[in-house]
Amino acid sequence: MECYYCKGDLKEGKVPYFIKRKGYQLVIDNVPAYVCQQCGEHLFREEEVDLIQRIISELEEKIREVEQRTLVLNPPLYPPHSTVTKR
Ligand SMILES: [Zn+2]
Numbered sequence: 001m002e003c004y005y006c007k008g009d010l011k012e013g014k015v016p017y018f019i020k021r022k023g024y025q026l027v028i029d030n031v032p033a034y035v036c037q038q039c040g041e042h043l044f045r046e047e048e049v050d051l052i053q054r055i056i057s058e059l060e061e062k063i064r065e066v067e068q069r070t071l072v073l074n075p076p077l078y079p080p081h082s083t084v085t086k087r
Pocket residue numbers: 003004005006007008036037038039040041
């Protein structure tokens with residue numbers, strides 16, 4: 001296999017995958033990829049791309065859930081314990 005950009009040699013390796021979206025950032029440190037020995041460019045297999053996309057859509061769903069939560073300030077059922085002074 002050769003590099004799409006510079007026609008250099010591609011070797012199996014691991015690269016970080018990074019995305020920054022509205023509301024979150026995601027870094028996956030070691031994603032298997034074909035890495036160009038010449039220019040450092042990398043290609044992911046479809047398998048990893050699919051998996052990452054699944055991770056992202058699940059993540060976004062959970063993130064929306066967190067973001068939509070609201071804090072409800074319930075009045076305490078009992079007043080906080082007042083310091084009891086012993087006689
Ligand atoms: Zn290259």
